[in-house]
Amino acid sequence: MTRIILLSLPITLMMLSENREQIIMNINIEKVFENFVRDFIQLSPETGAELGLDGHKGLKVPQDRLDDISIAGVDRIYDFYKKYTQLLEQYDPKQLTPSQRVNREILLKALDYELQGEKYRYHTYLINPGYGFHNRLTTLMTEHHKIRNLKDARDYIARLRLYPAKIDQVLEQLKIREEKKLYPPVFIIEDFQWVIDEFLNAPDTACVLYGSFKNRIDALADIDEKTKTVLCAEVRQTLHEIVYPAYRRLADYLDTLKLKADDRAGVWKLSDGDDYYEYCLRYHTTTEMTPDAICQLGLKEVKRIQGEIAGLFKILGVKGKNYDEMMANYKAMTTDSAAPELYYPDNEEGKVQ
Numbered sequence: 001m002t003r004i005i006l007l008s009l010p011i012t013l014m015m016l017s018e019n020r021e022q023i024i025m026n027i028n029i030e031k032v033f034e035n036f037v038r039d040f041i042q043l044s045p046e047t048g049a050e051l052g053l054d055g056h057k058g059l060k061v062p063q064d065r066l067d068d069i070s071i072a073g074v075d076r077i078y079d080f081y082k083k084y085t086q087l088l089e090q091y092d093p094k095q096l097t098p099s100q101r102v103n104r105e106i107l108l109k110a111l112d113y114e115l116q117g118e119k120y121r122y123h124t125y126l127i128n129p130g131y132g133f134h135n136r137l138t139t140l141m142t143e144h145h146k147i148r149n150l151k152d153a154r155d156y157i158a159r160l161r162l163y164p165a166k167i168d169q170v171l172e173q174l175k176i177r178e179e180k181k182l183y184p185p186v187f188i189i190e191d192f193q194w195v196i197d198e199f200l201n202a203p204d205t206a207c208v209l210y211g212s213f214k215n216r217i218d219a220l221a222d223i224d225e226k227t228k229t230v231l232c233a234e235v236r237q238t239l240h241e242i243v244y245p246a247y248r249r250l251a252d253y254l255d256t257l258k259l260k261a262d263d264r265a266g267v268w269k270l271s272d273g274d275d276y277y278e279y280c281l282r283y284h285t286t287t288e289m290t291p292d293a294i295c296q297l298g299l300k301e302v303k304r305i306q307g308e309i310a311g312l313f314k315i316l317g318v319k320g321k322n323y324d325e326m327m328a329n330y331k332a333m334t335t336d337s338a339a340p341e342l343y344y345p346d347n348e349e350g351k352v353q
Helices: 002-043 045-050 071-089 098-120 133-144 150-160 163-179 186-201 208-218 225-258 273-285 291-316 323-333 348-352
Strands: none
Touching (some): 002 098, 133 150, 133 208, 186 225, 291 323
């Protein structure tokens, strides 16, 4: 018995040592995950606000700052991605728990997609009227920036005062795209100009940045009316003296940019446009399929679904030589006048039914 215990003791000690190292590794990677989120929201406080992370598990989102989207600021983001990729790659997946392995794999994959896009960093249209910087910034201020107390209100005004720096960063990005001849099409520039004109021409009391602030500050019972009046006046003054002039500088630049753009809309017109298109597919779908393969899959699925619908049409007695004819006949058969029995009556009795 003693001999067996003595023989097994080194193995036990070795196992205890290995378990200790594994425990330390597990703790360390959890710290990496935590630090990733903390560091990222410092680089991108706008994302932290959009995700509602302020106060979540002790996280602090700097509500008085905006993202730095200057050339140097974007460089820092890519350096951040590279740093955490290197950190995560140091961990042996076999030494992690199942959930840690999954989290590590997902984060590494997400970072890889971001880093693949570094070579296309100037291919995006910052002035997109649908989801460009202006829309994101306005949504940040009116929906994601919390106003729960006096500090939040002052942080809101602090962010408004950062608009000129933000516009300068946008102009820096647009000008380097101009140097690389990466122009948005004319209609995107014109649509964005319309958005900016509408923003600038509205009375300040009708400006969404003022209205959102006033409505939320008025709802706070712990701030006295005099302070609310002062804060609202400060927002209006900031709009007139800081925000609007910055946007006018952007508007002036767009007038000159439009003269150099054309009507071509596809990314194929950009340098490495085909490669960029394939990257966009990977980024948004995670598939490795080629664009042609995705197109063929879509056509195949449309044909299959139309075949199933045609089979159902036959059961219903709908006539036609092919799907298009059957669909046209079906629509003709099911209009209000052709088949009133398929519709509820347009009256109170029909609403009840």
